[in-house]
Amino acid sequence: MDIFVQQLVNGLTLGAVYAIVALGYTMVYGIIQLINFAHGEVVMIGAMVAFTVINALAAAGLPPLVVVLIGVGCAIPVCMLVGYSMERLAYRPLRYAPRLAPLITAIGVSIILQHLAMLVWTRNVIAFPQIIRVETYTLAGAVVTNVQVAIVALCVAIMAGLAFLVYRTRLGTAMRATAQNRQVAGLMGVDVNRVIAATFVIGAALAAVAGVMVGTYYGVAQYTMGSVLGLKAFAAAVLGGIGNVPGAMLGGVLLGVVEALGAGYIGDLTDLCRYGVLAGALGERCAGGGHFVLFGSNYQDVFAFVVLILVLVLRPSGLLGERVGDRA
């Protein structure tokens, strides 16, 4: 049981990070129906910038929290700039092009950003300096670290803040109006280009925070870290219903939990030696506590995409999705 709780804790932490990244996907999709495949790379750049700053300051003797905050403080503007230039240079010129064009461009931007990062930070793994003392607490048999608590708490705060922004501010109203109908919003005096740029910038800022969180949690950052993370967050966004802000949050958390539980249990469930008849048929392989595992933990990364496919087949609009029609 405590193992199950532990897997849930692992999944929740992971899911919280997915949720923050998924928000970036879903906001951009909601407003211009573009799947910004370069979003994962923005997360990576956030982590890399923060790590560089934190590594440089690690020896300065400042309190760890201050160092990390300075790191985040540097990562956010850099990512915002990346997000803004991405929109301005790569996507805005294609605003009225056929839908496939910006999609391909997004993939291109992703590759460019990844290779730029490789040039700047080399192929090597950057280690997070060991400045944060990891405290562990035991909760219902599961071990929870202070980093995990911080990640989940921060994610909740960010989600609340974003919900406030989208539903309670003028910019949020403009964003929702633009999402509903760009032309009419423009006619009502909304500066559509500014709103779209703002959406990219906010998404990029969230990505920077997510990058620092994921980097701090695992202790490493590398120029390739963004692609799989981005794809999973995209799956989370689709799971919750792409274009839907609460959906991205729900999808992220769900996906994280599914992945942790899946990786934790699939090996046992598909160990054919556990099943009497099959174990007999396999004979030698199972004798003496042997194993014949059909799907092992190496399928961990596959769960996100299995979930994605299942959702697309059974409920194309996602869990909280609406207004499908011309979208998905």
Next chain:
Amino acid sequence: MNQSKLALTLLAAVVGLIGCGKEEPKKPPVVQEAPPPPPAIEIKIGHVGPLTGGIAHLGKDNENGARLAIEEANAAKIKIDGKDAKLVLVAEDDQADPKVGTTVAQKLVDAKVAGVVGHLNSGTSIPASSIYNAAGIPVISGSATNPKLTEQGFKQQFRVVARDDQQGPAIASYLAANNKPKLVAVIDDATAYGEGLANEVEKALKAASIKVLAREKGTDKTTDWKAILTKLKGRKPDAIFYGGMDATGGPLVKQGRELGIKAVFSFGDGACTDEMTKLAGAAAEGMLCSQAGIPPQAADAKFRDAYKKKFNVDPILYAPFTYDAANLLIEGMKKANSADPAKYLPELAKIDYTGATGRIAFDEKGDRKDAEITIFTMKGGKIEPLAVIKGGKTIPYAEFGKAAAPAAAAEPVKDAPKADAPKDAAKK
């Protein structure tokens, strides 16, 4: 680049001239004052390693080892076939790049070298080996550990360092003998290197009647091991072995300790680096890991003194091995009384020689028999040698390195990850 290579070759030639100039046959008027000496022959021995780029210091270290052997042989005025032999080291730079590696291999073949010491990396050694093989030139590597190098059936390819697949049994036998685990979990990163190593460990553990859990797998980019580790925590293994690199192994051990797993973490050479402390902090303390070969501090004291005297630095990593490799070539020539590769190759294959790294004999593949593997542990943020495994026997490090000071031993090994970096390209 060609210019720098030319410069290096010239430099090598100049150093060779200075080092043993008294007998340089091309400048006979200066020295030949004595009554007509027996005609001299010049024997070229090639050395290849990266002399530029990120691991240039290791390439230079390898080259120095070979150079020392050749200069000692020249000082000893060896005679081959009744003639004064004048050995010349032709040092080439392969930049740790497989493409450059084949180019310089061809260059050495064209220069008619009698034998080659190198290359440093498996990734450059393997593609270059077919060129040497076609030319029939004996090659002895002092540092390439990828099994494939000697699995191609090339009769003139040798190595004096242990193979990657000898590490698995070594670390497993150390674990079995010293930690006496009842249950071990084996994880790998699904690369050819990691999975191969993990398979060897699992086989050796099972042979020692130790129970092994179903294999868990990540990838070479996995940083989230929590799900797998949580599952393992429920099984309470006494030891965990991970076949993979430090970039993924660091997070593994860090997260394992965070989850409160008490098992001994053990790794192969890919994660046998000081980098582990950077990645995992205090969690890496006490981990076990293995590296092919022996630390240079455990090499013969005579070699270490001569090296230090000649180059004014300590050997970094594989210099004792390239020193032995060059000596083996010379020894083979002396035995066959010929520098003709076709003639001395059979002698080399059946040689039994005691060098700076101990006794050397080759098996039928050209691998060193009973090659040593060193087991390290992480202590105070540095990896420190614990024991040397040789021919299935565990020898405590303190007894193995006769005059070795363990305090100094930890220092040079931190360069190992850099040496591994290009090698891994071939492993994966």
